[in-house]
Ligand SMILES: [Zn+2]
């Protein structure tokens with residue numbers, strides 16, 4: 001199954017970019033949803049640090065809180081995008097999840113000209129050594145956990 005997905009991606013030009021992965025210095029970050037139907041590639045380097053959002057919407061959608069990193073859309077390729085379901089969670093934001101396994105994948109503003117899509121960190125397969133750089137909407141966080149990693153916290157955005 002994985003091979004056929006890779007093949008499909010190749011035909012769409014999604015995985016055609018050569019990667020020196022045999023050198024151990026891969027310049028592409030890869031990820032998948034839980035069932036593997038959606039496959040993600042992100043060109044390095046990442047330009048933003050991950051943020052955790054504790055707002056009501058993120059808590060409902062993820063079952064806890066959302067951790068994602070903003071990726072320039074030009075650097076993001078999605079194979080199996082027809083498997084992604086988009087939920088319009090507010091007037092200018094869509095949330096993308098796998099229609100088969102339900103994995104949280106994307107947080108995507110639909111504002112014209114906006115260049116960034118947040119990719120959920122949990123779907124990335126590579127060990128990137130990333131740390132949450134900021135917690136936002138902590139005023140909405142659940143009472144059943146503490147935020148004690150030392151990263152800055154904001155009550156709202
Ligand atoms: Zn899936």
Ligand SMILES: [Zn+2]
Nearest residue numbers: 053054055058
């Ligand atoms: Zn949120």
